Amino acid sequence: xxxxxxxxxxxxxxxxxxxxxxxYTDSSSTYLxxxxxxxxxxLQLLTYxxxxxxxxxxxxxxxxxxxxxxHLSLRIADTQTGDSAIYFCAERFGDDxxxxxxGTRLHILP
Amino acid sequence: SAVISQKPSRDICQRGTSLTIQCQVDSQVTMMFWYxxxxxxxxxxxxxxxxxxxxTYESGFxxxxxxISRPNLTFSTLTVSNMSPEDSSIYLCSVQKLAESTDTQYFxxxxxxxxx
Numbered sequence: 040x041x042x043x044x045x046x047x048x049x050x051x052x053x054x055x056x057x058x059x060x061x062x063y064t065d066s067s068s069t070y071l072x073x074x075x076x077x078x079x080x081x082l083q084l085l086t087y088x089x090x091x092x093x094x095x096x097x098x099x100x101x102x103x104x105x106x107x108x109x110h111l112s113l114r115i116a117d118t119q120t121g122d123s124a125i126y127f128c129a130e131r132f133g134d135d136x137x138x139x140x141x142g143t144r145l146h147i148l149p
Numbered sequence: 150s151a152v153i154s155q156k157p158s159r160d161i162c163q164r165g166t167s168l169t170i171q172c173q174v175d176s177q178v179t180m181m182f183w184y185x186x187x188x189x190x191x192x193x194x195x196x197x198x199x200x201x202x203x204x205t206y207e208s209g210f211x212x213x214x215x216x217i218s219r220p221n222l223t224f225s226t227l228t229v230s231n232m233s234p235e236d237s238s239i240y241l242c243s244v245q246k247l248a249e250s251t252d253t254q255y256f257x258x259x260x261x262x263x264x265x
Contacts, residue, residue, distance in 0.1 A: 136194075
């Protein structure tokens with residue numbers, strides 16, 4: 040069945056790059072997303088990538104997709120304290136089905 | 150994008166009671182969804198709220214426990230019925246907009262429910 044896996048925690052020093060990884064099992068996805076959830080808030084769409092792309096860059100965010108290995112990553116350059124949040128990887132199938140990972144909690148060290 | 154509000158933002162309820170959560174969107178949307186986010190778990194889709202007809206429920210969720218209404222293209226409610234402590238969770242409304250080429254889903258701030 041469909042499954043999306045993420046590591047649960049990541050600690051990064053302020054100013055360094057953060058790389059959050061995600062693996063998925065089903066290769067029939069159409070889009071892959073990264074959502075950010077700050078404490079007490081809903082999920083905010085950060086970025087997305089079409090399944091036929093292998094890279095997308097948006098300011099400090101870089102998404103890499105390796106379809107062969109079913110691996111998705113989100114790189115945040117120059118990590119700031121405001122980047123502290125839970126990051127969810129999500130995979131879309133068909134018109135309306137999205138499977139989410141459990142989220143990676145990013146902790147910023149001073 | 151879409152601006153989504155949910156009411157209440159949080160509530161503490163007694164076992165056996167019911168709570169209705171409201172979701173309001175600032176523009177017309179094609180699809181509205183209800184998710185549950187249990188502690189330490191990923192988001193789980195409860196159902197798709199269909200405008201003018203019965204909601205479509207995912208495996209493990211039933212209408213008697215989670216009745217849903219969607220009277221128009223900008224509003225939906227989810228009721229958590231006959232609550233038990235296992236229903237303690239964050240409930241999130243999500244929408245997909247008309248003519249969005251990315252099929253992007255936007256999420257509300259969530260309703261944090263604690264059942265005693």
